Amino acid sequence: xxxxxxxxxxxxxxxxxxxxxxxxxxxxxxxxxxxxxxxxxxxxxxxxxxxxxxxxxxxxxxxxxxxxxxxxxxxxxxxxxxxxxxxxxxxxxxxxxxxxxxxxxxxxxxxxxxxxxxxxxxxxxxxxxxxxxxxxxxxxxxxxxxxxxxxxxxxxxxxxxxxxxxxxxxxxxxxxxxxxxxxxxxxxxxxxxxxxxxxxxxxxxxxxxxxxxxxxxxxxxxxxxxxxxxxxxxxxxxxxxxxxxxxxxxxxxxxxxxxxxxxxxxxxxxxxxxxxxxxxxxxxxxxxxxxxxx
Numbered sequence: 001x002x003x004x005x006x007x008x009x010x011x012x013x014x015x016x017x018x019x020x021x022x023x024x025x026x027x028x029x030x031x032x033x034x035x036x037x038x039x040x041x042x043x044x045x046x047x048x049x050x051x052x053x054x055x056x057x058x059x060x061x062x063x064x065x066x067x068x069x070x071x072x073x074x075x076x077x078x079x080x081x082x083x084x085x086x087x088x089x090x091x092x093x094x095x096x097x098x099x100x101x102x103x104x105x106x107x108x109x110x111x112x113x114x115x116x117x118x119x120x121x122x123x124x125x126x127x128x129x130x131x132x133x134x135x136x137x138x139x140x141x142x143x144x145x146x147x148x149x150x151x152x153x154x155x156x157x158x159x160x161x162x163x164x165x166x167x168x169x170x171x172x173x174x175x176x177x178x179x180x181x182x183x184x185x186x187x188x189x190x191x192x193x194x195x196x197x198x199x200x201x202x203x204x205x206x207x208x209x210x211x212x213x214x215x216x217x218x219x220x221x222x223x224x225x226x227x228x229x230x231x232x233x234x235x236x237x238x239x240x241x242x243x244x245x246x247x248x249x250x251x252x253x254x255x256x257x258x259x260x261x262x263x264x265x266x267x268x269x270x271x272x273x274x275x276x277x278x279x280x281x282x283x284x285x286x287x288x289x290x291x292x293x294x
Contacts, residue, residue, distance in 0.1 A: 004076035009049035012287040017048035019280035023261035024143020031270035043096035050089030137162030211269035218266035251293035
């Protein structure tokens, strides 16, 4: 029962969600991280895995046709158990966030609203990618809720992650059947444009936080990783949009998120915590051998 539940929860991806929150706390606290902020990391893990479990609960009839090997249609986990686990994880996430602070509680409730809206109502509608992007942006918002006095530049990181998530969610609509490359061209070009836009965004963060040129130097390593790896994932979609290539691009994009987080943190001039954020992709890469990402 445990392994099928971990498959439902897309357990490798939970580490990317935790990276968002660690980065958010670091950005909010100027590179610091308090022990009680681990509550936010735990809340994020609970909320993210809840969203994945409930996604398969609501998709169980579609999966019975398109992905019969998944735990619910395969009979490894009952729909009732999946619903109970998903709702319990949502509740745990809210309680953990509430134990941290009132701003974290309200942010967690926003995550819950976005998760439920996406899984139960919006997934197959034009608003689906926007709802999923909101989930990821608000997830980083859990970390940013640690800020005593929010500043405008803090919004840049969650907006970037939200936009990236929106775009790869758009790609996911063709993961099962594939499509013509021309239909994905707009999303692929937008992903490339977002990668290029990271440069001025990081410059803004570096000089807004005092990281300056040293911070930009630290950010170069994760930035180059994002750009090189991202090109390798998305360039093939310009000419071929087969299900394997789309699935690789989606899963690889999720695994890139800790590197994006790391670049923002490094730009502040805090390379050690940026390295911790970057390293959170490690367990995800390891676990993806046994558990699917999308």
